[in-house]
Amino acid sequence: MKKISVTVNGTTHQSEIEPRLLLVHYLRDVLNLTGTHVGCETSLCGACTVLVDGQAVKSCTMLAAQADGSTVTTIEGLAQSGELHPIQQGFWEHHGLQCGYCTPGMIMASAQILQRNPDPSEEEIRHGLEGNLCRCTGYQHIVQSVQCAAKKMKSKSVAR
Amino acid sequence: MAEKFVGKSVKRTEDPRLIQGLAHYVDDIKLPDTLHAVFLRSIYPHARIKKIDTSAAVKLPGVVAVYTGKDISQKIGAVPCGASIPEMKVPDHRVLATSKVYWVGHPVAVVIAENKYIGRDAVDLINVDYEELPPVLDEEKAADPKSPVIHEQFGSNVAYKMTAGEGDIEAALKSADKIVKQKILHRRLAPIAMEPRGVQARYYPGEQELTLWSSSQIPHLARTQLSLMLGMPENKLRFIAPEVGGGFGSKLNVYAEEAIVGYASMQLGRPVKWIEGRRENIQGTIHGRGQAGYIEIGCKKDGTITGFRYNVFADMGSYFQLLTPAIPTLTGLMLSGCYKIPAIQMNVTACFTNKMSTDAYRGAGRPEATYVIERAMDLVALELGMDAVEVRRKNFPAPFGGDQPFKTATGLFYDSGNYQGALDKALKMADYTKLRDEQKRARSEGRLLGIGVSTYVEICAMGPSPAMAAGGWESATVRIEPTCKVTILTGASPHGQGQETSFSQIAADELGLQVNDVTVIHGDTAVVQYGIGTFGSRGTAVGGTAVYMSLQKLKEKAKKMAAHLLGVDASTVTFADGKFTTKDGKSVTIQEVALGAHLAKNIPPDMEPGLSATSFFEPKNFTFPFGTHIAVVEIDNETGEIHFRRYIAVDDCGKVINPLLVHGQVHGGIVQSLGQALYEEVVYDDQGQLVSGSLMDYAVPKAAQVPWFELDSTETPSPVNPLGVKGVGEAGSIGATPAIVAAVVDAMAPYGIKHLDMPIKPESIWRIIAKKKAGAA
Numbered sequence: 001m002k003k004i005s006v007t008v009n010g011t012t013h014q015s016e017i018e019p020r021l022l023l024v025h026y027l028r029d030v031l032n033l034t035g036t037h038v039g040c041e042t043s044l045c046g047a048c049t050v051l052v053d054g055q056a057v058k059s060c061t062m063l064a065a066q067a068d069g070s071t072v073t074t075i076e077g078l079a080q081s082g083e084l085h086p087i088q089q090g091f092w093e094h095h096g097l098q099c100g101y102c103t104p105g106m107i108m109a110s111a112q113i114l115q116r117n118p119d120p121s122e123e124e125i126r127h128g129l130e131g132n133l134c135r136c137t138g139y140q141h142i143v144q145s146v147q148c149a150a151k152k153m154k155s156k157s158v159a160r
Numbered sequence: 161m162a163e164k165f166v167g168k169s170v171k172r173t174e175d176p177r178l179i180q181g182l183a184h185y186v187d188d189i190k191l192p193d194t195l196h197a198v199f200l201r202s203i204y205p206h207a208r209i210k211k212i213d214t215s216a217a218v219k220l221p222g223v224v225a226v227y228t229g230k231d232i233s234q235k236i237g238a239v240p241c242g243a244s245i246p247e248m249k250v251p252d253h254r255v256l257a258t259s260k261v262y263w264v265g266h267p268v269a270v271v272i273a274e275n276k277y278i279g280r281d282a283v284d285l286i287n288v289d290y291e292e293l294p295p296v297l298d299e300e301k302a303a304d305p306k307s308p309v310i311h312e313q314f315g316s317n318v319a320y321k322m323t324a325g326e327g328d329i330e331a332a333l334k335s336a337d338k339i340v341k342q343k344i345l346h347r348r349l350a351p352i353a354m355e356p357r358g359v360q361a362r363y364y365p366g367e368q369e370l371t372l373w374s375s376s377q378i379p380h381l382a383r384t385q386l387s388l389m390l391g392m393p394e395n396k397l398r399f400i401a402p403e404v405g406g407g408f409g410s411k412l413n414v415y416a417e418e419a420i421v422g423y424a425s426m427q428l429g430r431p432v433k434w435i436e437g438r439r440e441n442i443q444g445t446i447h448g449r450g451q452a453g454y455i456e457i458g459c460k461k462d463g464t465i466t467g468f469r470y471n472v473f474a475d476m477g478s479y480f481q482l483l484t485p486a487i488p489t490l491t492g493l494m495l496s497g498c499y500k501i502p503a504i505q506m507n508v509t510a511c512f513t514n515k516m517s518t519d520a521y522r523g524a525g526r527p528e529a530t531y532v533i534e535r536a537m538d539l540v541a542l543e544l545g546m547d548a549v550e551v552r553r554k555n556f557p558a559p560f561g562g563d564q565p566f567k568t569a570t571g572l573f574y575d576s577g578n579y580q581g582a583l584d585k586a587l588k589m590a591d592y593t594k595l596r597d598e599q600k601r602a603r604s605e606g607r608l609l610g611i612g613v614s615t616y617v618e619i620c621a622m623g624p625s626p627a628m629a630a631g632g633w634e635s636a637t638v639r640i641e642p643t644c645k646v647t648i649l650t651g652a653s654p655h656g657q658g659q660e661t662s663f664s665q666i667a668a669d670e671l672g673l674q675v676n677d678v679t680v681i682h683g684d685t686a687v688v689q690y691g692i693g694t695f696g697s698r699g700t701a702v703g704g705t706a707v708y709m710s711l712q713k714l715k716e717k718a719k720k721m722a723a724h725l726l727g728v729d730a731s732t733v734t735f736a737d738g739k740f741t742t743k744d745g746k747s748v749t750i751q752e753v754a755l756g757a758h759l760a761k762n763i764p765p766d767m768e769p770g771l772s773a774t775s776f777f778e779p780k781n782f783t784f785p786f787g788t789h790i791a792v793v794e795i796d797n798e799t800g801e802i803h804f805r806r807y808i809a810v811d812d813c814g815k816v817i818n819p820l821l822v823h824g825q826v827h828g829g830i831v832q833s834l835g836q837a838l839y840e841e842v843v844y845d846d847q848g849q850l851v852s853g854s855l856m857d858y859a860v861p862k863a864a865q866v867p868w869f870e871l872d873s874t875e876t877p878s879p880v881n882p883l884g885v886k887g888v889g890e891a892g893s894i895g896a897t898p899a900i901v902a903a904v905v906d907a908m909a910p911y912g913i914k915h916l917d918m919p920i921k922p923e924s925i926w927r928i929i930a931k932k933k934a935g936a937a
Contacts, residue, residue: 018277020277021277028187028188032190033181034181034184034185034187034188034190035180035181035182035183036181037185037354037355037405038187038435039354039355039356039438040438040854040855041437041438041439042438042854042855042856044854044855044856045354045438045855047354074181075179075180075181076180076181076182078180079180084176084179084180088179088180091175091179092171092172092175092176092179093171095169095171095172095820095821095823095824097175097178097179098406098656098657098658098824098828099353099354099355099404099405099406099655099656100174100175100177100178100179100183100403100405100656101185101353101354101355101405101406102354103178103179104181107179122868123864125863126863126864126866127863127864129862129863129864130862130863130864132863133354133855133860133862134354134863135352135353135354135406135408135828135832135860136354136406136656136824136828137824137827137828138824138826138827138828138829138830138831138866138869138892139827139831139863139866140827140866140868140869141823141824141827142863143863
């Protein structure tokens with residue numbers, strides 16, 4: 001067993017884990033944060049995307065032990081004091097989801113895209129989401145959701 | 161005036177839980193003391209099991225049980241097939257392999273362990289001694305009497321043969337000026353719902369009740385079948401389809417794993433969970449398509465079609481799943497497309513192969529039909545030197561509807577249609593004439609620009625019960641609670657389609673309430689009255705109609721109650737904006753009526769208390785949505801890469817409840833079509849090994865591979881249901897494939913190409929170009 005300390009959505013957890021435990025299983029089965037999904041176990045679908053120290057990471061192919069000392073943000077940590085994050089708002093307003101299974105990963109990946117580029121073009125959004133598969137939406141509403149979020153985030157930062 | 165919601169792009173009520181990671185898919189439901197099931201699956205496509213040694217696995221600490229076929233396959237009933245075709249051969253499909261394995265992925269044993277990691281370790285410790293047998297892999301060669309036989313008791317691999325269609329096909333083809341022939345392949349596809357399958361079971365020994373949570377599109381049908389498989393009373397089995405992460409037909413089924421997990425929980429007295437991995441999903445969840453066909457189409461010089469024949473070998477896989485043998489029959493129904501064709505014949509030879517079963521994948525047999533008739537129309541156009549659009553227009557029936565359906569030579573009566581309307585609109589959006597001019601210019605510059613047009617019609621709102629395997633009606637209970645909040649219990653089982661929202665829109669409008677006054681409950685057989693489920697683009701057209709019918713009953717009862725409170729005759733009361741009003745302006749609100757009906761202190765003497773109504777809607781016919789899709793592509797003549805220039809779709813799904821949801825369905829369907837046309841294929845190698853067994857190798861389209869879709873619609877209401885809706889879940893997956901393939905073929909016309917088989921990869925394009933270059937050099 002290995003001792004780790006991970007800060008997830010602002011709360012620090014000390015855990016003893018099997019060294020082979022995957023980060024996604026740590027989040028889902030140990031911390032009971034089931035918003036992060038498993039869609040392929042091979043880093044290809046992106047449903048398990050979370051932010052580790054601010055970087056979008058496929059948590060199905062990272063060991064929990066590798067996250068020792070890190071700060072992790074999952075979909076559950078995105079909304080602040082009951083208010084949806086602008087990306088969540090964008091997905092809701094533009095019907096950027098249907099079955100919802102890829103959605104947490106899509107939203108976390110979109111957070112990374114907008115962090116790096118607050119004003120992405122359609123092409124940049126599509127390219128940025130290449131690591132995330134959606135089987136329902138055909139992606140167009142997701143692109144619009146991210147564009148909408150970019151606008152919201154811009155006007156918010158201007159207001160500040 | 162109260163706000164109206166039907167027809168508006170209302171934001172989905174299901175989204176807040178989904179965008180915050182708060183929804184509960186099967187694997188998110190955590191029960192204390194849960195055991196985990198992990199399956200050992202065959203690594204051979206066809207082999208005899210000589211011996212299974214589980215001793216090392218059983219000894220591993222944390223392993224609670226290991227079951228093999230010998231242990232349980234006779235204790236659990238066979239995996240059911242709900243379809244029936246005269247003289248078809250039905251193999252005995254046991255939940256675990258017994259003497260032979262039939263495909264790579266065939267479950268051989270299952271480990272039940274304290275956690276999934278231990279279960280995986282234990283599976284690796286099971287030793288199976290196989291004797292390899294020659295695999296049968298090609299659906300056409302499988303029919304050859306010299307082929308090895310999969311199910312020895314049948315003496316051949318032919319599952320059934322069937323002929324369908326009407327009219328004198330021989331005379332029709334003889335009367336043609338030209339006959340065009342082509343072999344056409346529909347490769348196997350994997351549905352790839354983003355949430356793989358998953359089952360959780362909990363047995364309550366005191367109550368003798370089993371609860372199964374399973375990612376399913378058909379909770380009630382699955383409960384009936386699983387109660388038979390497990391030998392328990394149906395009313396002691398509670399089946400819950402919780403949040404379901406996509407289905408596309410792959411969860412319109414009853415699987416061995418569902419029964420095994422339930423059985424294990426009953427045996428071991430603890431909850432048991434199984435979550436499918438993606439590799440398992442591609443190996444062991446149903447595939448779609450899988451047809452190799454030969455078309456023959458006869459035409460007059462002016463483009464008039466005289467007759468159409470489709471001889472097809474259909475790949476069943478090694479066993480039947482729920483609807484496996486029925487899928488090619490759906491192809492037969494839709495072979496007329498949106499054209500007047502006096503004689504049609506389909507000859508099916510359905511064969512067993514050493515592969516996973518095929519079954520319903522988005523479109524389920526109808527994409528195959530649309531694809532062959534649309535390819536046929538393009539080939540006729542090429543043969544006659546006509547424009548692809550003109551050949552289509554030549555064979556359209558005049559607009560029809562109301563009490564004037566359109567009869568096809570496949571035995572159907574299309575409900576309503578205006579194929580010219582959708583085509584004209586799409587051509588205008590595309591500026592078709594200008595596009596063709598641009599194409600001429602492009603070709604003169606050596607660029608490969610292609611335009612593909614598909615005019616499709618589909619069969620939806622499944623369907624009239626006599627034509628369905630297990631009833632085609634749908635149910636709904638609508639309850640107005642004492643506080644005038646509305647609860648809808650629907651027998652449909654939406655899993656992404658958004659009916660929690662669209663049904664709420666219908667109820668809000670009918671009752672003069674807000675969308676958020678309504679809650680829609682589905683998927684739990686202990687809560688919802690028997691229903692059929694969500695597939696075949698039926699959710700709104702059949703399930704929504706049942707909701708509408710219940711609302712009418714409720715309004716009738718509420719009006720009677722209101723009249724009683726107002727002291728007038730019910731016939732003099734009008735209902736609008738949530739208020740019941742008399743001729744002289746006195747009124748009561750629906751809130752007052754709802755409370756009064758429940759308190760029951762002052763209700764009409766002949767009225768039962770409460771305000772709840774249940775309806776079962778039995779559709780008299782299917783519905784037939786239609787439309788035109790236009791794809792414009794340009795091919796890089798160095799690399800063979802295909803780039804979309806434009807994509808235009810005009811769809812007509814009858815009345816629209818929520819345009820946002822309709823667009824979502826169309827987008828998603830087009831991308832599944834696009835995947836089929838250009839990327840996706842389940843590949844078994846010549847040894848029967850699955851080489852596209854992960855998402856690295858099975859190419860689901862990504863965001864950057866997909867163009868911007870320009871959508872519009874026409875609206876031809878269906879006369880089949882009072883809402884006038886037709887269904888839209890499969891339009892994109894049916895209408896788009898032929899348009900995309902036609903565009904690529906058209907782009908390659910300078911190379912003499914008339915047809916290309918899907919998926920059209922850059923490699924095959926590059927080879928054509930390279931060969932021509934080599935020839936010229």
